[in-house]
Amino acid sequence: MLALAAVFTGCSTGGSAEPVQGPVIVNRVIPLDEPRPLGRLDKAEDAEAFGEAFRQADRLRGIPDVGPADYEIRYEAGGEPKQFRLWLGSSGGPGMLMEKSNTNTAYEIDSGVSEDLRQRIASIRYRTDRAEKNGDVIQGPGGTINVQVWHRFMEQVEQAHPASVQLALYTDEGDPIFHNLEYDGRSVHYLFDNSEDGYGSPDKVFETCERILSEPRRTAKPGWTGKVYRLDGCSDHGEGGGGRFEFRVEEDSRAL
Known part of the structure; x- marks a missing residue:
């Protein structure tokens, strides 16, 4: 602030x-x-x-x-x-x-x-085509785009190599909510930013978290596998920050 x-x-x-x-x-x-x-x-x-x-x-x-x-x-x-x-x-x-x-x-x-x-x-409209061009991981009513960018980020994290990623998670109205994660080799620095959401109360929260956790999740599609990623060990874990991050991924397990 x-x-x-x-x-x-x-x-x-x-x-x-x-x-x-x-x-x-x-x-x-x-x-x-x-x-x-x-x-x-x-x-x-x-x-x-x-x-x-x-x-x-x-x-x-x-x-x-x-x-x-x-x-x-x-x-x-x-x-x-x-x-x-x-x-x-x-x-x-x-x-x-x-x-x-x-x-x-x-x-x-x-x-x-x-x-x-x-x-x-x-008045700037950060649409999905621009987000895709910028290399963002995109998720919204139309599905997930650039999920491979997320997987590359997680590979770097697992190898303790510095890396960063931007997720643009779109509301039903088409507005992006940004989640920026920057890994420095030890900790994950997380920024939640919904200032471009025209239907919400603008808010930005920045904090440091210890790790990214993943767990399996059920999918409605036969032959598909799913995971949900969350942050853990955050400086203000809960609704104030890291608790706002939840990224769900579904993939065709036959293509893995």
């Missing part, structure tokens, strides 16, 4: 007044892993909104006590690349940004601007 613990210095970023050139590239920030692509905003008004938010943000004295950012934003202004991390905080509250090239300086954006950027990012 975003908790601004610093005070204003009374000046803005001093960013260039040059018009912003789109597209605006939006990546999700994953703690302890590389950012994952979410999508892009191609409208000129979207690009200018992000540029204006950066130009008008108020500099903070010191470095606020915050966790990982929500998003990484990239665009061009005056022909020069601009890249910053963006914290949107809780709904109705202020946000914060920080240039990726200068992590010693942070800037606050007011609640209205933060909410406007939140809505613009929410």
Whole structure:
């Protein structure tokens, strides 16, 4: 969660007044892993909104006590690349940004601007074709796609080799709920993120778990085998975090 613990210095970023050139590239920030692509905003008004938010943000004295950012934003202004991390905080509250090239300086954006950027990012539709192209493990009403990516991840875990995977589990309405797992050779770092679910209460939970457990599960299809994977030994195991992860896999056992 975003908790601004610093005070204003009374000046803005001093960013260039040059018009912003789109597209605006939006990546999700994953703690302890590389950012994952979410999508892009191609409208000129979207690009200018992000540029204006950066130009008008108020500099903070010191470095606020915050966790990982929500998003990484990239665009061009005056022909020069601009890249910053963006914290949107809780709904109705202020946000914060920080240039990726200068992590010693942070800037606050007011609640209205933060909410406007939140809505613009929410307009990005992370559909299954994009998720498949990005190498996600996908599961939803239409079945499971890229299950081999999950199996490769589990093979690395079993061999104690660092690995990461992103699961996009789709609701009946077609919205993704992200589950990011990053294995460092000893522990599993887990991020639950349903901020792209238009029908739920946006929430992000990050925690560390000891292991991934699997157990057989019955299937309704003769000749098929099934497993369910869960996290165990989590720092806040239960509804607050690891307890939200449950991945069910069914496979044709004749093809194994």
